[in-house]
Amino acid sequence: MVSFDMLGKWCWLVPAFPLAGALINAALRRKLGANVAGGLATLMTALSFVVSALLFFGHDPAVTPVKVVKLFDWIRVAGMDIGFAFQLDALSLTMMMIVTGIGTLIHLYSVGYMHDDKRVASFFAMLNLFTFAMLLLVMGSNYVITFIGWEGVGLCSYLLIGFWYTNPEYNYAARKAFVMNRIGDVGVVLALCLLFSLFGTLDYTSIMDQASGFGAGNPLIVGATLLLFVGAMGKSAQIPLFTWLPDAMAGPTPVSALIHAATMVTAGIFLVVRSSVLFELAPFTQDVVLYVGVGTALLAASIGLFQNDIKKVLAYSTVSQLGYMFAALGLGAYSAGMFHVTTHAFFKALLFLGAGSVIHALGGEQDIRKMGGLKGVTKITHWTFLAGTLAISGIFPFSGFFSKDSILANAFAHSPVVYALLLLGALMTAFYMFRLLFLTFWGSYRGTAHPHESPLVITLPLMVLAVLSVLGGLLNLPHLFGGHEAMKHYLATAAEGIHNESLHLSASTEWILMGLSTGLVVLTIVYAYGLFVKKTTLDGAPAQMPALKRLIAEKWRIDELYAFLFEKPYGWLSTQFARVGEDRIFVPLMNGVGNLTLRAGKVARRLQTGNASFYLFAMVAGIIVFLLITLYGG
Amino acid sequence: MEPVVSAIRAVPLEHYVYLSFVLFSIGLAGALFRRNTIIILMCLELMFNSVNLLLAAFSAHHSDPSGQVFVFFIMLVAAAEVTVGLAILVMMKRNVDSVDVNQLNRLKW
Amino acid sequence: MQYLFYLFAAISILSALFVVSAKSPINSVIALIVCFLSIAGHYILLNAQFLAMVHIIVYTGAIMVLFLFVIMLLNLNQSSEPQKKMVTRIAAVISGGLFLLTLLAAVRHGIGIAPHNATFDPGVGLVRSVGMSLFQEFLLPFEVSSVLFLSAMVGALMLAKKDAPSNAPTPYIGSPDTVAAMPPTMDAPDQPNV
Numbered sequence: 001m002v003s004f005d006m007l008g009k010w011c012w013l014v015p016a017f018p019l020a021g022a023l024i025n026a027a028l029r030r031k032l033g034a035n036v037a038g039g040l041a042t043l044m045t046a047l048s049f050v051v052s053a054l055l056f057f058g059h060d061p062a063v064t065p066v067k068v069v070k071l072f073d074w075i076r077v078a079g080m081d082i083g084f085a086f087q088l089d090a091l092s093l094t095m096m097m098i099v100t101g102i103g104t105l106i107h108l109y110s111v112g113y114m115h116d117d118k119r120v121a122s123f124f125a126m127l128n129l130f131t132f133a134m135l136l137l138v139m140g141s142n143y144v145i146t147f148i149g150w151e152g153v154g155l156c157s158y159l160l161i162g163f164w165y166t167n168p169e170y171n172y173a174a175r176k177a178f179v180m181n182r183i184g185d186v187g188v189v190l191a192l193c194l195l196f197s198l199f200g201t202l203d204y205t206s207i208m209d210q211a212s213g214f215g216a217g218n219p220l221i222v223g224a225t226l227l228l229f230v231g232a233m234g235k236s237a238q239i240p241l242f243t244w245l246p247d248a249m250a251g252p253t254p255v256s257a258l259i260h261a262a263t264m265v266t267a268g269i270f271l272v273v274r275s276s277v278l279f280e281l282a283p284f285t286q287d288v289v290l291y292v293g294v295g296t297a298l299l300a301a302s303i304g305l306f307q308n309d310i311k312k313v314l315a316y317s318t319v320s321q322l323g324y325m326f327a328a329l330g331l332g333a334y335s336a337g338m339f340h341v342t343t344h345a346f347f348k349a350l351l352f353l354g355a356g357s358v359i360h361a362l363g364g365e366q367d368i369r370k371m372g373g374l375k376g377v378t379k380i381t382h383w384t385f386l387a388g389t390l391a392i393s394g395i396f397p398f399s400g401f402f403s404k405d406s407i408l409a410n411a412f413a414h415s416p417v418v419y420a421l422l423l424l425g426a427l428m429t430a431f432y433m434f435r436l437l438f439l440t441f442w443g444s445y446r447g448t449a450h451p452h453e454s455p456l457v458i459t460l461p462l463m464v465l466a467v468l469s470v471l472g473g474l475l476n477l478p479h480l481f482g483g484h485e486a487m488k489h490y491l492a493t494a495a496e497g498i499h500n501e502s503l504h505l506s507a508s509t510e511w512i513l514m515g516l517s518t519g520l521v522v523l524t525i526v527y528a529y530g531l532f533v534k535k536t537t538l539d540g541a542p543a544q545m546p547a548l549k550r551l552i553a554e555k556w557r558i559d560e561l562y563a564f565l566f567e568k569p570y571g572w573l574s575t576q577f578a579r580v581g582e583d584r585i586f587v588p589l590m591n592g593v594g595n596l597t598l599r600a601g602k603v604a605r606r607l608q609t610g611n612a613s614f615y616l617f618a619m620v621a622g623i624i625v626f627l628l629i630t631l632y633g634g
Numbered sequence: 635m636e637p638v639v640s641a642i643r644a645v646p647l648e649h650y651v652y653l654s655f656v657l658f659s660i661g662l663a664g665a666l667f668r669r670n671t672i673i674i675l676m677c678l679e680l681m682f683n684s685v686n687l688l689l690a691a692f693s694a695h696h697s698d699p700s701g702q703v704f705v706f707f708i709m710l711v712a713a714a715e716v717t718v719g720l721a722i723l724v725m726m727k728r729n730v731d732s733v734d735v736n737q738l739n740r741l742k743w
Numbered sequence: 744m745q746y747l748f749y750l751f752a753a754i755s756i757l758s759a760l761f762v763v764s765a766k767s768p769i770n771s772v773i774a775l776i777v778c779f780l781s782i783a784g785h786y787i788l789l790n791a792q793f794l795a796m797v798h799i800i801v802y803t804g805a806i807m808v809l810f811l812f813v814i815m816l817l818n819l820n821q822s823s824e825p826q827k828k829m830v831t832r833i834a835a836v837i838s839g840g841l842f843l844l845t846l847l848a849a850v851r852h853g854i855g856i857a858p859h860n861a862t863f864d865p866g867v868g869l870v871r872s873v874g875m876s877l878f879q880e881f882l883l884p885f886e887v888s889s890v891l892f893l894s895a896m897v898g899a900l901m902l903a904k905k906d907a908p909s910n911a912p913t914p915y916i917g918s919p920d921t922v923a924a925m926p927p928t929m930d931a932p933d934q935p936n937v
Contacts (some may be wrong), residue, residue, distance in 0.1 A: 367702050532908070611734060612736075613669070620838045621838065632852075642788075644748075646744040649748070649752075653849075655846045655847060656756055658756060658843075660759045660839065662838075663778050663839025663840070665804050666834070667839075670768060672813065672814065674773050675810075676762055676771055676772065676874050677762070679802070679806065680759055683802070687785055688788075690791050693789075694791060698791070698867065699868075699872045699875070700876055706797065707862065707881075713892075714894075716810075717781070717898075718902070719807060721899035721900075721903040724902070724903045727819075
């Protein structure tokens with residue numbers, strides 16, 4: 001085995017492989033066929049995964065908890081020294097494993113899913129570019145490198161959501177995602193400026209070292225963390241910037257799986273965990289993070305209850321789960337948050353890919369009211385989807401049970417109210433997920449297309465992910481079940497905040513909490529079974545629903561609210577500027593300058609008589625004046 | 635060599651300066667005064683020479699030969715300038731049948 | 744010796760005045776030659792012997808003869824030159840005088856001209872000293888000036904040679920017969936003040 005120090009020098013290979021794949025695919029996008037392009041992209045991600053895995057398993061946190069690999073000096077101006085460097089520690093290695101591992105599976109899946117698309121090579125170029133940007137984000141050793149990746153995933157997200165750009169609605173969705181992300185990015189940029197003025201550096205290690213010098217509640221730290229959280233809100237789709245994520249389902253399904261479930265949306269979580277030392281110093285920000293997280297979890301889950309688009313349900317579920325993660329971060333339970341990131345990456349990627357498989361099987365149908373009874377036809381998809389659904393609902397012993405339970409336990413230790421709210425969210429999650437499962441796979445078929453099982457290239461990633469979803473809980477098996485919270489201890493070597501975590505609950509309390517949540521979830525599932533399998537209750541148009549249900553089904557009219565609050569005033573302002581600013585001020589100003597010059601020229605050209613004697617006179621007069629000025633003027 | 639020194643020193647430098655100023659101003663006034671292009675060219679030569687005289691006088695009084703080298707170069711330039719100037723004059727006479735400088739007023743506006 | 748200076752000075756000023764005021768160009772040329780000769784006398788008084796000789800050869804011998812040739816070739820010796828308006832002439836004299844006054848004031852007020860003659864080399868104007876300076880310090884400009892001459896020569900030939908018969912009819916663009924034929928331009932200027 002090569003030593004970690006030796007191998008660490010080659011860590012740049014991890015982002016380099018996807019970048020190379022992106023460049024090759026982009027350059028040869030008209031020449032490469034679907035299988036070649038997809039194979040190349042998958043191979044590159046797989047190679048990247050292999051290197052990541054070598055690094056991950058070679059990494060012994062007891063020996064080298066943090067290793068910074070500097071490639072070159074990047075920005076070096078007075079007082080500012082930003083190197084292009086990667087940081088290898090428990091946190092970044094874990095994220096690298098998730099990004100490249102799930103990325104590889106999704107690339108493989110895309111080979112089958114995007115096979116018939118005309119621009120398949122462009123698609124894989126973007127997908128690889130996205131992987132590259134995400135790796136840059138998690139591997140950067142300072143905020144600036146992370147920010148490059150941050151912007152890069154935003155860009156790729158825009159490109160991929162609008163991949164089918166001939167559809168104006170998809171373009172609108174892409175623009176929406178871009179603008180929402182941009183709002184968050186402004187927060188990040190401001191946070192970076194503030195942090196630089198505070199610490200004089202943006203390197204994670206130096207900031208973490210210096211941070212202890214600041215007292216808890218330092219207003220500048222609070223401001224910086226709030227701004228960072230604004231960025232995290234944009235990227236990780238929290239209230240109030242979450243509306244882009246459901247619309248982002250306009251992209252191809254693998255994109256939804258890769259970006260909007262498994263990787264990109266966790267960037268916000270990653271950023272907060274990376275900066276956990278700072279967040280620990282800002283209790284106010286932690287409260288804000290907690291309440292925003294809880295609010296998002298509930299709001300998104302409630303919207304998910306009445307959605308009829310298979311991907312939309314999953315999208316709102318993602319937003320809701322992200323809310324859970326932020327709630328965990330707000331509670332200071334960073335390891336629980338990261339654990340949930342990991343398990344969520346497994347089962348949400350699985351669910352999205354399964355949904356993609358269903359859509360593929362039905363030839364593009366996404367409305368669950370026109371599905372049903374698919375479990376007989378698409379056996380593998382059904383069983384894997386069931387595993388994912390059980391995992392996200394938090395049924396023992398699936399991975400989601402452990403991660404969600406650890407968040408709930410932390411919430412209970414903080415306050416029973418937060419616990420109750422989060423439990424309510426978990427119940428709603430179980431309800432809408434089983435509604436989705438029952439309406440899609442159980443009952444009788446209500447559509448017109450002829451369903452068929454997807455090819456192996458699609459089902460293989462599903463099976464792998466299903467195994468991971470089932471067994472993912474073992475990564476951080478709590479003491480209660482004979483484990484020793486391996487992931488928590490591993491991550492604690494990288495993030496100061498995890499080190500300080502302490503959860504004081506007696507074993508009996510934990511047993512009660514687990515039993516309570518599991519019992520209620522099972523009851524919810526039974527209720528859903530009765531509602532959707534026994535009777536197959538289908539929602540009609542929102543107009544016929546009761547008022548509250550209608551409001552929820554129309555997504556709490558948040559889009560309309562934003563349109564009223566921001567789009568309309570902005571449009572009005574733009575019109576005013578166009579009418580007053582453009583027509584009354586700028587155009588006359590420009591014309592005025594032109595006319596003035598023209599008129600001045602008409603006057604001044606009289607001087608240009610063409611008469612040499614006159615010129616000579618003028619010259620002599622000028623010389624005299626000049627001499628007089630030099631003599632007496634000063 | 636002593637007589638040479640005293641001969642040069644006999645006339646103060648200021649007088650050369652005044653003389654060349656007067657010559658220059660006469661040349662300038664002439665250039666403004668006359669309409670005949672050939673006279674104007676001559677006035678230019680006069681002004682050149684007043685400057686030459688000034689340079690030579692300074693050179694002699696400062697014992698610096700470069701002043702006289704400058705005069706030499708000015709003569710070169712003046713010779714070239716006169717050649718071209720007179721060629722233009724010939725051209726002008728041929729084309730507009732006049733040497734009146736006011737005829738050359740097309741280059742305006 | 745200084746009387747010679749004042750004599751030459753008087754000759755040069757008077758002849759210069761005559762250059763400006765003479766009716767006939769031939770007279771002007773003759774007066775200018777006299778003026779140049781007196782300036783050559785100044786050079787000799789300054790012990791600038793080389794300069795004096797070159798001056799006589801170049802100016803009196805070449806340039807002035809060129810002037811004479813041109814005058815004779817073009818038959819310019821009629822005193823039919825149209826006079827400028829009286830106002831213009833007065834203005835010309837005044838501006839010349841003003842210029843002189845300004846220059847004198849400049850000398851009086853601060854522009855120091857007094858030589859700081861710690862060492863005085865009487866051989867400065869001799870061929871030897873000027874030659875040394877010219878061919879050592881100023882060798883490059885000296886050589887480059889040959890290019891200037893070449894271009895002046897070519898330029899003069901280009902300008903003065905008669906057009907080939909093929910394109911002879913092309914008239915001078917501003918000549919009276921073309922002006923009449925020119926279409927009125929959009930923003931017609933005032934009638935040229937011929």
